[in-house]
Amino acid sequence: MATQPASIERAPRPARLPRAAVPGWRREQQRSFALGLIPALLVLVAITLGPTIYLIITSLTPLDPVHPHSATDFSDPAGNYRALIADARFLNSLWVQMKLSVATVAAQLAIGLGVALLLNAGSRFLEAVRTAFILPMVLPPIVVAVVWKVIFTPDVSPVHRMLAAIGLPVHSLIADPAMALWAIAVADTWEWFPFTMLMALAALQMIPGEPIDAARIDGAGRLALFRYILFPYLRPTLVVAGLFRLIDSIKAFPLIYVLTNGGPGTATEVTNYYAFVESFNFSYWGYGSAIATLMVAGVLLLSWIIGHLGQGAERDE
Amino acid sequence: MAVLGRRLRRRQFLQAGAATAGALILPGRAPAQAGSKPLSGITLNIACWSSPYAKLLSDYVPQFQEATGAKVNYETPSFPIYNQRTDVELSTGGSSYDVLNVTFIYIGRWIGAGWFVPLDGYLKDPQKTPADWEPDDFLPGATAAFKNPAGRLYAIPWTADIYMGGAARYDLFEKAGKPMPDTFDELADTMKAVHMKDGVPGFLPENHYGWSFIPFLQGYGGNVFRDPPEDLTPVLDTPEAIAAAEFFAKLLHDYGPDGAISYTYEQVVATLKAGRANYSPNGQIFLVQMGAKDSKVANTCNFSMCPAGPKGRFPGVATHGWGIPTGSKNKDAAWQFITWALSKPLIRQMVAERGYSSITRRSLIDSPEFKGKLTVNGHDIVKIYLDTIELGTRGYMKYRTIYVYPQVDKQIDIAIQNIASGQMSAAQAMRQAQQNSLAELQRAGIKL
Numbered sequence: 001m002a003t004q005p006a007s008i009e010r011a012p013r014p015a016r017l018p019r020a021a022v023p024g025w026r027r028e029q030q031r032s033f034a035l036g037l038i039p040a041l042l043v044l045v046a047i048t049l050g051p052t053i054y055l056i057i058t059s060l061t062p063l064d065p066v067h068p069h070s071a072t073d074f075s076d077p078a079g080n081y082r083a084l085i086a087d088a089r090f091l092n093s094l095w096v097q098m099k100l101s102v103a104t105v106a107a108q109l110a111i112g113l114g115v116a117l118l119l120n121a122g123s124r125f126l127e128a129v130r131t132a133f134i135l136p137m138v139l140p141p142i143v144v145a146v147v148w149k150v151i152f153t154p155d156v157s158p159v160h161r162m163l164a165a166i167g168l169p170v171h172s173l174i175a176d177p178a179m180a181l182w183a184i185a186v187a188d189t190w191e192w193f194p195f196t197m198l199m200a201l202a203a204l205q206m207i208p209g210e211p212i213d214a215a216r217i218d219g220a221g222r223l224a225l226f227r228y229i230l231f232p233y234l235r236p237t238l239v240v241a242g243l244f245r246l247i248d249s250i251k252a253f254p255l256i257y258v259l260t261n262g263g264p265g266t267a268t269e270v271t272n273y274y275a276f277v278e279s280f281n282f283s284y285w286g287y288g289s290a291i292a293t294l295m296v297a298g299v300l301l302l303s304w305i306i307g308h309l310g311q312g313a314e315r316d317e
Numbered sequence: 318m319a320v321l322g323r324r325l326r327r328r329q330f331l332q333a334g335a336a337t338a339g340a341l342i343l344p345g346r347a348p349a350q351a352g353s354k355p356l357s358g359i360t361l362n363i364a365c366w367s368s369p370y371a372k373l374l375s376d377y378v379p380q381f382q383e384a385t386g387a388k389v390n391y392e393t394p395s396f397p398i399y400n401q402r403t404d405v406e407l408s409t410g411g412s413s414y415d416v417l418n419v420t421f422i423y424i425g426r427w428i429g430a431g432w433f434v435p436l437d438g439y440l441k442d443p444q445k446t447p448a449d450w451e452p453d454d455f456l457p458g459a460t461a462a463f464k465n466p467a468g469r470l471y472a473i474p475w476t477a478d479i480y481m482g483g484a485a486r487y488d489l490f491e492k493a494g495k496p497m498p499d500t501f502d503e504l505a506d507t508m509k510a511v512h513m514k515d516g517v518p519g520f521l522p523e524n525h526y527g528w529s530f531i532p533f534l535q536g537y538g539g540n541v542f543r544d545p546p547e548d549l550t551p552v553l554d555t556p557e558a559i560a561a562a563e564f565f566a567k568l569l570h571d572y573g574p575d576g577a578i579s580y581t582y583e584q585v586v587a588t589l590k591a592g593r594a595n596y597s598p599n600g601q602i603f604l605v606q607m608g609a610k611d612s613k614v615a616n617t618c619n620f621s622m623c624p625a626g627p628k629g630r631f632p633g634v635a636t637h638g639w640g641i642p643t644g645s646k647n648k649d650a651a652w653q654f655i656t657w658a659l660s661k662p663l664i665r666q667m668v669a670e671r672g673y674s675s676i677t678r679r680s681l682i683d684s685p686e687f688k689g690k691l692t693v694n695g696h697d698i699v700k701i702y703l704d705t706i707e708l709g710t711r712g713y714m715k716y717r718t719i720y721v722y723p724q725v726d727k728q729i730d731i732a733i734q735n736i737a738s739g740q741m742s743a744a745q746a747m748r749q750a751q752q753n754s755l756a757e758l759q760r761a762g763i764k765l
Binding site: 062064066067087089152153171172174175176177260263267277280282283287 | 404
């Protein structure tokens with residue numbers, strides 16, 4: 001099994017020319033290109049970095065719109081962050097967030113990959129099935145939330161009624177503190193596994209036939225074929241898909257808002273939702289901004305770590 | 318003849334409504350000249366939370382548009398979404414809306430911050446408010462809530478909602494030999510007797526416990542703040558508060574439907590109307606819908622005052638009102654909308670045609686039309702309504718207009734959920750609510 005996936009072979013990086021060796025007209029051309037890029041970069045900075053910088057600045061104030069002067073009160077810039085460290089509800093929200101993210105990303109990768117492997121063949125029937133699987137992903141998130149609200153409300157749920165009819169009654173999952181988070185994870189997985197499925201399917205269809213044929217001739221079974229041929233090709237794609245889903249899981253909102261409102265108690269209150277409550281229920285915009293700033297930092301750190309792991313995986317291959 | 322009579326009444330109402338609108342729009346001129354459409358070209362953006370009144374009013378807004386020529390964009394999002402959106406809109410000085418509902422629990426915050434314009438000037442100006450509009454006709458208790466300490470009025474109440482008890486399947490009470498409960502003990506006893514009879518769960522309040530639990534808290538002798546508005550120290554961990562939380566959460570846990578803590582006010586109404594839950598302590602504006610034509614329990618429902626606890630009876634009295642945000646660019650037109658929406662002819666029409674039950678004009682509360690409509694399944698709700706409003710004048714609702722109440726309200730929601738779902742004991746949950754409320758109030762800069 002020495003076959004190397006073609007897609008992860010790296011071309012040698014071209015050697016950088018010494019500055020003196022670059023012709024003058026080329027330097028002039030590069031300068032012109034850079035000047036031409038400046039307006040676009042300025043717009044980019046204004047619409048992406050600008051709000052982020054404002055968020056960070058706001059997090060250094062006790063901004064509450066009832067007291068407009070608090071927007072420029074920098075007398076205790078670390079106050080919000082100090083309070084967050086001692087805020088049990090914030091710390092609980094991080095733990096809830098971690099459980100939800102790990103569960104949903106793992107489930108979506110596993111189910112998405114499994115379904116992609118099943119659907120990786122050319123037939124009109126399978127194409128139709130693929131289209132059907134994509135439906136949850138293209139529904140507006142609030143519609144998905146309402147669908148699952150009905151499913152999880154025993155009083156009106158066809159699933160609960162069916163289970164009760166066959167002698168397997170199930171209590172309300174979203175009102176059970178031990179189950180509510182997992183109920184949300186199920187709904188989130190239903191909504192987003194098609195994304196990982198599509199990514200994996202696209203990667204599967206890019207794999208050349210030769211190494212697979214060679215492995216089969218060598219007597220590789222299905223499991224060995226997956227482990228030594230398909231998975232190495234798929235791994236970079238799965239890392240990227242996982243990264244996307246991880247970042248998205250941290251932004252989870254509609255399902256929690258509609259299904260549990262963060263409850264029972266604070267059993268499903270993720271960090272994102274807690275920031276929303278502090279900002280928009282209580283109008284502590286400074287405090288909410290501090291939570292959001294920490295979330296941005298966390299997402300950036302996670303992206304860097306996973307990106308790094310992905311590159312490491314490529315090098316290992 | 319009955320049909321003809323109904324048509325005539327409807328026509329009379331429409332004529333009266335158009336005449337009032339005309340009189341308001343063109344003061345001093347004959348109503349017949351109202352066809353000049355004085356608000357042509359003006360667009361009014363109006364929002365209220367999705368209360369039964371707000372939804373009813375949307376059906377009548379075309380009348381206002383027809384009479385005035387104004388274009389009206391009218392929104393009714395759900396209660397939490399409305400409040401969050403409006404809070405952001407007002408706090409950023411936005412000018413997106415011309416008429417907004419002043420939500421009861423946000424009165425202190427929104428009016429205190431100066432985000433609404435005082436209406437006294439409009440009320441005193443005969444060019445803008447005709448004498449027969451009678452501002453003094455509104456219930457003084459409801460109007461008082463919208464006044465600042467200086468006595469200036471910032472909103473006109475469109476509802477005086479009272480907290481009462483409603484049974485969807487009173488026939489099951491009768492079979493069990495139980496009357497409508499008048500005390501907490503009777504309530505617990507009755508719920509035990511009727512729970513799951515005919516497959517119907519006994520007890521279902523809405524999961525906004527900062528509203529539905531407070532009459533129990535106060536009935537046990539507890540309160541939200543020590544002495545509002547002077548002393549805003551939360552008192553959620555007192556023995557009385559813990560006993561009340563334990564009692565209420567037990568009712569929810571033992572006699573509620575599966576997943577009771579996830580039921581919003583709209584779900585509660587739908588469930589009661591379908592006969593899938595029996596008794597609910599809630600606002601009368603919601604409970605009277607059990608008598609609606611599309612209700613399966615119209616012939617079995619019954620009503621009573623909020624039960625009394627060991628320390629007395631403390632039914633919630635809530636009011637909401639129409640106000641004009643300071644950012645509005647069409648303030649005069651906005652006032653015309655408010656005067657139209659709360660004019661006697663229109664309110665009378667809404668009562669007669671749609672059974673609107675939560676009115677704030679005393680002259681209409683005393684009218685035969687209103688009394689007729691508020692007799693549901695043979696039960697007189699007007700008496701409950703007036704008696705409860707009278708109780709509300711004792712001042713126990715002061716906690717609700719404190720500008721930081723929304724923060725504490727959320728802690729109460731969480732505490733009751735924690736107890737009812739078995740995550741914490743009543744003592745633990747209420748102590749946590751107390752600590753978190755203290756932290757939130759200190760974050761708001763309140764010295765305790």
